[in-house]
Amino acid sequence: MSDVEIIGKLELVNINTPDGDFGFIVGTDGLFTDVNGKNWFGSQLIKAGRVEQSVNGIAPAGELSMSFFQDPDAPDLIGQVKSLGNDYINGRLVKFYVQPITDPSELYNPMLPPELLMTRVMRTLKYSTSGAQSREIAITFESVFENRRRARRLVYNTVDHSKLIGRINPSLEFIPTVDFQEQKLFD
Numbered sequence: 001m002s003d004v005e006i007i008g009k010l011e012l013v014n015i016n017t018p019d020g021d022f023g024f025i026v027g028t029d030g031l032f033t034d035v036n037g038k039n040w041f042g043s044q045l046i047k048a049g050r051v052e053q054s055v056n057g058i059a060p061a062g063e064l065s066m067s068f069f070q071d072p073d074a075p076d077l078i079g080q081v082k083s084l085g086n087d088y089i090n091g092r093l094v095k096f097y098v099q100p101i102t103d104p105s106e107l108y109n110p111m112l113p114p115e116l117l118m119t120r121v122m123r124t125l126k127y128s129t130s131g132a133q134s135r136e137i138a139i140t141f142e143s144v145f146e147n148r149r150r151a152r153r154l155v156y157n158t159v160d161h162s163k164l165i166g167r168i169n170p171s172l173e174f175i176p177t178v179d180f181q182e183q184k185l186f187d
Contacts, residue, residue, distance in 0.1 A: 004102050004112075012040050012097040012114055013048060013064060015122070015139070017088060034099065035113050048096070062120060064094065065138035078127050081137055089122040094141050096120075 011026040025032055025042030032040045049063045070077060097114035101107065120141040128136045154160035158172045 006100045006102060007104075008101040010040075010042075010099040010101065011048070012099055013046075014095040014097065015064075015089070016092045016094070030107075032099070032107065032110075035110050040099075061123075062141045063126075063138050064141065065126075065136055067134070067136045069133045070135050072133065078129075078135055078137060081125060082127065084125075086124050089125060089139060092122050094120050094122050094139065 010028065010032060012032075013024045013026055015022050015024070023038055023040040024046050025040050026046050026048050027044055028042045029044055030042045032042065034040065043066070045067045047065055047067075049065070068077070096117045096119075098117055099110065099114045100112050102111065106112075122139050122141045124140045126138040126140060128138075130136075154164060156172070156175070158168070158170060161172050162168045
Protein backbone atom coordinates (compact mmCIF):
# COMPACT_ATOMS: atom_id res chain seq x y z
CA MET A 1 0.00 0.00 0.00
CA SER A 2 2.97 2.32 0.46
CA ASP A 3 3.35 2.70 -3.32
CA VAL A 4 -0.28 3.88 -3.73
CA GLU A 5 -0.67 7.64 -4.18
CA ILE A 6 -3.38 9.12 -1.95
CA ILE A 7 -5.12 12.03 -3.70
CA GLY A 8 -7.66 12.86 -1.01
CA LYS A 9 -9.30 11.81 2.21
CA LEU A 10 -12.63 11.83 3.96
CA GLU A 11 -12.77 12.66 7.65
CA LEU A 12 -15.08 10.16 9.33
CA VAL A 13 -16.49 10.05 12.87
CA ASN A 14 -18.23 7.09 14.48
CA ILE A 15 -20.39 7.79 17.54
CA ASN A 16 -21.34 4.91 19.81
CA THR A 17 -24.75 5.19 21.51
CA PRO A 18 -27.12 2.78 23.29
CA ASP A 19 -29.04 2.65 19.98
CA GLY A 20 -25.97 1.57 17.98
CA ASP A 21 -23.04 3.09 16.10
CA PHE A 22 -23.62 6.06 13.80
CA GLY A 23 -21.09 7.13 11.18
CA PHE A 24 -20.71 10.66 9.86
CA ILE A 25 -18.55 12.42 7.27
CA VAL A 26 -17.23 15.68 8.70
CA GLY A 27 -17.82 18.83 6.63
CA THR A 28 -18.95 17.13 3.40
CA ASP A 29 -22.44 16.37 2.13
CA GLY A 30 -23.32 12.91 0.89
CA LEU A 31 -23.44 9.23 1.68
CA PHE A 32 -20.32 7.05 1.67
CA THR A 33 -20.26 3.27 2.01
CA ASP A 34 -16.84 1.88 2.99
CA VAL A 35 -15.32 -1.49 2.00
CA ASN A 36 -16.90 -3.07 5.11
CA GLY A 37 -20.40 -1.99 4.03
CA LYS A 38 -20.79 0.66 6.77
CA ASN A 39 -22.71 3.78 5.74
CA TRP A 40 -21.30 7.20 6.66
CA PHE A 41 -23.69 10.15 6.36
CA GLY A 42 -22.17 13.51 5.54
CA SER A 43 -23.12 17.10 6.03
CA GLN A 44 -21.34 20.42 5.76
CA LEU A 45 -23.10 21.25 9.01
CA ILE A 46 -21.02 18.70 10.98
CA LYS A 47 -17.67 19.93 12.24
CA ALA A 48 -15.00 18.65 14.58
CA GLY A 49 -12.92 21.22 16.41
CA ARG A 50 -9.31 20.81 17.35
CA VAL A 51 -8.50 18.86 20.47
CA GLU A 52 -7.25 21.28 23.13
CA GLN A 53 -4.17 20.58 25.19
CA SER A 54 -3.88 21.09 28.93
CA VAL A 55 -2.09 24.45 29.04
CA ASN A 56 -2.66 27.76 30.79
CA GLY A 57 -5.45 26.40 32.97
CA ILE A 58 -7.56 25.17 30.04
CA ALA A 59 -9.19 21.84 30.71
CA PRO A 60 -8.33 19.42 27.92
CA ALA A 61 -11.30 18.75 25.66
CA GLY A 62 -12.56 18.36 22.13
CA GLU A 63 -15.91 18.97 20.50
CA LEU A 64 -17.96 17.54 17.68
CA SER A 65 -20.90 19.71 16.63
CA MET A 66 -23.78 19.97 14.20
CA SER A 67 -25.37 23.28 13.24
CA PHE A 68 -28.81 23.38 11.68
CA PHE A 69 -31.91 25.46 11.11
CA GLN A 70 -34.93 24.23 13.06
CA ASP A 71 -37.97 23.78 10.84
CA PRO A 72 -40.85 25.38 12.80
CA ASP A 73 -43.23 22.63 11.59
CA ALA A 74 -40.90 19.76 12.62
CA PRO A 75 -40.40 18.34 16.13
CA ASP A 76 -37.85 20.22 18.23
CA LEU A 77 -34.55 18.35 17.68
CA ILE A 78 -32.78 19.95 20.66
CA GLY A 79 -35.72 19.00 22.88
CA GLN A 80 -35.51 15.40 21.67
CA VAL A 81 -31.76 15.19 22.34
CA LYS A 82 -32.14 16.89 25.75
CA SER A 83 -34.70 14.29 26.75
CA LEU A 84 -32.03 11.59 26.24
CA GLY A 85 -29.73 13.38 28.71
CA ASN A 86 -25.94 13.27 29.10
CA ASP A 87 -26.05 9.64 30.26
CA TYR A 88 -26.95 8.70 26.68
CA ILE A 89 -23.37 9.41 25.55
CA ASN A 90 -21.28 9.87 28.72
CA GLY A 91 -18.47 7.30 28.86
CA ARG A 92 -19.16 5.99 25.34
CA LEU A 93 -16.60 6.05 22.53
CA VAL A 94 -16.24 8.43 19.62
CA LYS A 95 -13.80 7.21 16.97
CA PHE A 96 -12.16 9.38 14.33
CA TYR A 97 -11.16 7.79 11.02
CA VAL A 98 -9.61 8.87 7.74
CA GLN A 99 -10.75 7.30 4.48
CA PRO A 100 -7.90 7.42 1.95
CA ILE A 101 -8.95 8.05 -1.65
CA THR A 102 -6.59 7.05 -4.49
CA ASP A 103 -8.99 7.81 -7.35
CA PRO A 104 -12.20 9.89 -7.57
CA SER A 105 -14.16 6.74 -8.45
CA GLU A 106 -13.41 5.42 -4.95
CA LEU A 107 -16.00 7.81 -3.55
CA TYR A 108 -18.51 5.28 -4.93
CA ASN A 109 -16.42 2.10 -4.85
CA PRO A 110 -13.63 2.35 -2.25
CA MET A 111 -10.61 0.05 -2.41
CA LEU A 112 -9.06 0.82 1.00
CA PRO A 113 -10.65 0.56 4.46
CA PRO A 114 -10.94 3.59 6.77
CA GLU A 115 -7.91 4.10 9.03
CA LEU A 116 -8.50 4.73 12.74
CA LEU A 117 -6.87 7.98 13.88
CA MET A 118 -7.98 8.22 17.50
CA THR A 119 -10.55 7.01 19.99
CA ARG A 120 -11.92 9.30 22.67
CA VAL A 121 -14.55 9.06 25.42
CA MET A 122 -17.61 11.29 25.09
CA ARG A 123 -18.60 13.34 28.14
CA THR A 124 -21.46 15.85 27.70
CA LEU A 125 -24.02 17.32 25.32
CA LYS A 126 -24.16 21.09 24.76
CA TYR A 127 -26.82 23.15 23.04
CA SER A 128 -26.95 26.68 21.68
CA THR A 129 -29.47 28.81 19.84
CA SER A 130 -28.95 31.87 17.71
CA GLY A 131 -31.75 33.87 16.22
CA ALA A 132 -35.17 32.47 15.46
CA GLN A 133 -34.20 29.09 13.98
CA SER A 134 -30.40 28.60 14.08
CA ARG A 135 -29.40 25.78 16.44
CA GLU A 136 -26.30 23.81 17.39
CA ILE A 137 -25.85 20.52 19.24
CA ALA A 138 -22.34 19.57 20.38
CA ILE A 139 -20.74 16.54 21.98
CA THR A 140 -17.70 17.15 24.15
CA PHE A 141 -15.05 14.46 24.53
CA GLU A 142 -11.82 13.91 26.41
CA SER A 143 -8.57 15.01 24.83
CA VAL A 144 -5.28 13.24 24.43
CA PHE A 145 -4.01 14.52 27.77
CA GLU A 146 -7.07 14.15 29.99
CA ASN A 147 -5.18 11.88 32.37
CA ARG A 148 -2.26 14.30 32.64
CA ARG A 149 -3.51 15.44 36.03
CA ARG A 150 -3.01 11.86 37.22
CA ALA A 151 0.68 11.72 36.30
CA ARG A 152 2.70 9.06 38.09
CA ARG A 153 5.23 11.47 39.61
CA LEU A 154 8.23 9.22 39.15
CA VAL A 155 11.82 10.22 39.90
CA TYR A 156 14.59 9.58 37.41
CA ASN A 157 16.31 6.78 39.36
CA THR A 158 16.67 2.96 39.16
CA VAL A 159 13.75 2.22 41.50
CA ASP A 160 11.17 4.35 39.65
CA HIS A 161 12.56 3.34 36.27
CA SER A 162 12.01 -0.33 37.15
CA LYS A 163 8.38 0.52 38.10
CA LEU A 164 7.96 2.08 34.67
CA ILE A 165 9.40 -0.78 32.59
CA GLY A 166 8.52 -3.69 34.89
CA ARG A 167 12.05 -5.00 35.47
CA ILE A 168 15.31 -3.93 37.12
CA ASN A 169 17.61 -1.82 34.99
CA PRO A 170 20.82 -0.80 36.79
CA SER A 171 21.97 1.56 34.02
CA LEU A 172 20.69 4.64 35.87
CA GLU A 173 23.13 4.00 38.73
CA PHE A 174 25.75 5.83 36.70
CA ILE A 175 23.68 8.91 35.89
CA PRO A 176 25.49 12.17 36.77
CA THR A 177 24.10 13.80 39.89
CA VAL A 178 25.65 17.21 39.31
CA ASP A 179 26.12 19.13 36.10
CA PHE A 180 29.54 20.53 37.03
CA GLN A 181 31.97 20.57 34.11
CA GLU A 182 35.72 20.81 34.65
CA GLN A 183 36.23 21.93 31.09
CA LYS A 184 33.88 23.07 28.35
CA LEU A 185 33.00 20.64 25.63
CA PHE A 186 32.66 23.43 23.07
CA ASP A 187 34.35 26.80 22.80
